[in-house]
Amino acid sequence: MRIAFICTEKLPSPAVKGGAIQLMIDGIAPFLAAKHDLTIFSITDPSLPTYERRHGIEYVRVPNERYEHDVANELSKRTFDVVHVFNRPANVLQYKQVAHASRFVTSLHNDMFSPLKMKRDVAERVLAEVDLITTVSAYMKRTITNRYDVPDDLVQVVYSGVDITPYTPPWTEEGKQVRADMRQRFRLEGDDVILFIGRLSRAKGVHVLIESMNDVLADHPRAKLVIVGGKWFSDNRPNGYVHFLHKLAHSYKDRILFTNYIPSEHIPRILAMGDLFVCSSQWHEPLARVHYEAMAAGVPIITTNRGGNGEIIEQDVNGIVIDDYSSPKAFANAINELLCNKEKALALAREGRKRAETTFSFANTAEQLERLYVTICQ
Structure with a gap:
């Protein structure tokens, strides 16, 4: 054809x-x-x-x-x-x-x-x-x-x-090395790393995720939220919402890191340094493709039950799906659960990787x- x-x-x-x-x-x-x-x-x-x-x-x-x-x-x-x-x-x-x-x-x-x-x-x-x-x-x-x-x-x-080839799950020897290298590069040694990757827009709910950090840090003082993205794909120019996010994060000091936009070819290595990935979408997301990437990387996923996201993330099987999507407390509870329960986090991550290799x-x-x-x- x-x-x-x-x-x-x-x-x-x-x-x-x-x-x-x-x-x-x-x-x-x-x-x-x-x-x-x-x-x-x-x-x-x-x-x-x-x-x-x-x-x-x-x-x-x-x-x-x-x-x-x-x-x-x-x-x-x-x-x-x-x-x-x-x-x-x-x-x-x-x-x-x-x-x-x-x-x-x-x-x-x-x-x-x-x-x-x-x-x-x-x-x-x-x-x-x-x-x-x-x-x-x-x-x-x-x-x-x-x-x-x-x-x-x-x-x-x-x-x-997703193409799983460039992704290195943390339970592999290569994955462990990539994870260590990336954590050293971003000065994250000893931190519990929570990743957000996406456009910085209100619909993506980054503000809710930042607001959740108060309760996360109460239980996990070494937690660090790494926010990867710009206002529009490769555009890192600030706008009103981006300024608002930086102001909201100011009181958390070094516990929140903004990296700006990172090209897609580097995302597999970025994911390798995370303990978990959070999609905080507030809108009816068609289905954010970063879910496939996080599964391929072997990173446990927390997402919202908005639009199509919950169709590929199955509750307590390959991730956690939050119904109360606008609640910082709901995100904090899910994050704290996975940071406390390493066995569950690993089981979700392994199932995600399995699905990325086959179904997705x-x-x-x-x-x-x-x-x-x-x-x-x-």
């Missing part, structure tokens, strides 16, 4: 500036390119050429000023069996005009069928035109099926995944997509 991936207009592919969609594409593309002709469209970036072929994959990059128009122009010059539009379902209507012989797939990584983002008449046209919709969680599937009368098999849940591998994600592509092309 000839397959086209069309990224959003936000970030380039490969994921030189991060991004959950771009990282997913980086992970599944090699498996699909091994058997099919794959072309990936994305925005330009100073570090990347406008056109290249690498590892058997064709990359076409256009400026983001007229992204949809320029991608449509490039589509008109080629023929594809499947065109997969990532997280921009409304753009299917424009692309299909120049690639009417192709089968169209759109994937949802956010609630793009929200009335705030797409008028009902446009949404209904998109639903009539696409051959398949994939979603990153069952929660995201419901954002469509609860609003529109669509055949159940039109919308398929395809969870993202990029190979498995690519296989599911390929099977769906074949089905709609028959």
Whole structure:
């Protein structure tokens, strides 16, 4: 098959500036390119050429000023069996005009069928035109099926995944060495390290996590919260919320560390230094991909029962899921439990790693997509 991936207009592919969609594409593309002709469209970036072929994959990059128009122009010059539009379902209507012989797939990584983002008449046209919709969680599937009368098999849940290769669980010899090296680098020797990794936005709940540290430190005075991220992926410029977080953390002195954004290729080593990872999302998270990364790293996970997060984290099996997501006390209780109960923390971490190796591998994600592509092309 000839397959086209069309990224959003936000970030380039490969994921030189991060991004959950771009990282997913980086992970599944090699498996699909091994058997099919794959072309990936994305925005330009100073570090990347406008056109290249690498590892058997064709990359076409256009400026983001007229992204949809320029991608449509490039589509008109080629023929594809499947065109997969990532997280921009409304753009299917424009692309299909120049690639009417192709089968169209759109994937949802956010609630793009929200009335705030797409008028009902446009949404209904998109639903009539696409051959398949994939979603990153069952929660995201419901954002469509609860609003529109669509055949159940039109919308398929395809969870993202992770490449476990760069991750070193702490129970391995390599993992122990990486952990020691990273803790020395960040001056965390002897600390109980709590990790947050993600964008610094109110929706991500970093303020709630900081507020939980009062109760955590009462039980574990050597606890340290390490906050990894900037206001927007590679953008470390401060805004009002970031200033608020630093002010909130001021009284904790060296017990809270802000690292700013760290590129995705370094995240496996960052995770290696943690005793646990916390996703403090306050909004209906579609399903944060950092959960897959923490599982691969063999780090126990605490997350919130918001959106799709609880679909891959099973209570007391491969993590802890917090229902009272806005309560600093609830986070403190979960953190203290895992810092006190090392056996439980290790059991959760090992099960997470096991699931990352099997159920949530990029190979498995690519296989599911390929099977769906074949089905709609028959």
